Amino acid sequence: MIEAGALGLDAGSTTVKLVAVDEAGTMVWHRVEETEPDLTSQVEELLESTRKLLHRVDELPLIATGYGRGLVKQAGRKVTEITCHARGAYQWSGGGGTLIDIGGQDTKAMIMDRSGAVTNFVMNDKCAAGTGRFLEVCARRLRLSLDELSSTALSTETEVSISSTCTVFAESEIISLIAGGHPVPEIVRGLHRALLGRVGSLARGAGLRPPVMLSGGVAQSRAVRMLLAEELQCEVKSFSEPQLTGAYGAALLGLA
């Protein structure tokens, strides 16, 4: 049985993440699942399954974050992703800078001071342009996994210019580009460029401050990291488990 000090649950629009930290703030256990339509039961089952693994689960402080945080009735506190991502990233990086989280429904750029406090943040506007959903939809249309999407983008140096960052229009643009005989890698690289151009202007709008850190599942993509570094003309760092940043930060808030 694992000894934990607090739990953090990130109920995102694509995945649900549960993280346990010990009293020293080290991640001691985690689990990631795809978000199910019935989030309330999913969370119940998820917590139930931890009973066999973690000591005194019911006594541990639980902090919920993410879109579905309002549905996590077991949580002692509900905190937005902005605060949680920043807290997690600060613990891992040990300093301030710009944290970019490309999520399933939202992309956020947060400016953190040296003590890790968020001084400013910007989120994408209402639609899914510039979010992780954009890459997901494109990957599905091209019948590629997200990993393959990254390696495909990096397999070429040339790219097609994609005019739309609208998730819906991009899909039809892909179809017509393929029909026009453009090679898939060039299209994929162009799609990354379009997405990251938008993410870049979001970060600049928040008042970009190096170093740049990337959190969220999309940060696992090497193509995203490399092309974002090109876009922002500075190094882009990530963490070993970027998709857990929010849940990890939530758990850390539970320790305080």
Added chain:
Amino acid sequence: MSAAGRLRYLFGVHIAGRAALRFERLRSEHKMRSRESWRHRHLERPLDVSPRLKELISRHYLTGRYANGARKVAWVTSGAPIEVLTALNIFPIYPENHGAVCGIRRTAEEYCKHAEAAGYSRDLCSYARTDIGSILSGKTPVGRLPRPDVLICCTNICQTVLYWYQVLAHHFGVPLVIIDTPFLYREAPSHAVAFVKNQIEDSIPVLERIAGRSLSHGRLRDVTRMSRDACELWLRIVESGRMKPSPITAFDQFIHLAPIVEMRGHRYTVDYYASMLRELNTRVGRGMGALKDERKRLLWDNLPIWFRVRWLGDLLAERGVSLVASTYTNAWAELADMIDPERPLDSCASVYLHPILNRGTGHKLETMKRMIDYYEVDGVLLHSDRSCKPYSIGQLPQRESLSSEAGVPALLIEADHNDPRSFSEEQVRNRLDAFLEVLGV
């Protein structure tokens, strides 16, 4: 004007209507007084003058209901020079204010859809769609709107009104008076003031013909004085937001704004605001805020989200956040000292050239920075209003300047003042929650 119409008006408005509204007000006042304890957890009790506000607004629409056949009616834009109209006893209807009532009463969406079905684009301002839809469907939450005898459209708020009022002129087959106000990038050049003044002067014979009487300059002076007095009082009311805690929130101001827009130039409006100011001063004297526990203070930019005023007010109050000022309600206050009753037409031309929407985005940024200092706010909420392009343009760079130059965080909220279909509760709540966490509440 028919004798029957006048009789109906006299009875409906002055006898039965007034008595009923007065009775209603006395009942509400009694209820407010006798209520042992106000139960809201975060908000202090509403102002004692509130029932009078309700009475004023109801009387305004009641007058409108019986106006046709008894009084001449003008439909006017919110920034139209109405002192001449009032002096000629022409009754004004403000489609924008009526639109706001429809927004608050949640009927605007239905009217917007009606207008869209008739071919009006969803990109058109939702006030215009609410108004056109209300006319086409014949529906309104205020009973009945009178037909206009004349339309007055002043372009000092946007260009949308120009086309919207042309639609109205075509629909009702009545004259349309356009007052064109050149856009101001800096101070108004004297030729711009003269240009506007000429247009107002040119409109006088048209309006005199419609009113069936000639303009009395003494009366115009009195009306202008009353306009100025009301605007000065309104200025002091909004400025009371400077106190800590603030005795009034911008949400209260949104509601109490109606008389300064629709009923300027009347003694009862001046009296109303004088009572309101007295009450606010008493609250200030007692250290009583609009919120029971004011922890942070914010500034609001743009029109309210009419269909969510209450929701947003509660959400902020719960966290001890008071919206102490807004550029929107300030717009009817900041020009008070420009109004000169001794030079009614000249000062009118100047005043109606200077609304915030008729000036550059740089001016708005400066206004916000000034307000941030004056009201000592901790942050700014910028409502990016899908409908109102002139108010929303420039907010992105303004947001950046506010944080980098004025040193306060600002949040952009995407919504619409009247169309709930352009509003996503979850998204707005999520952003607000994050913003409030950044502010430390």
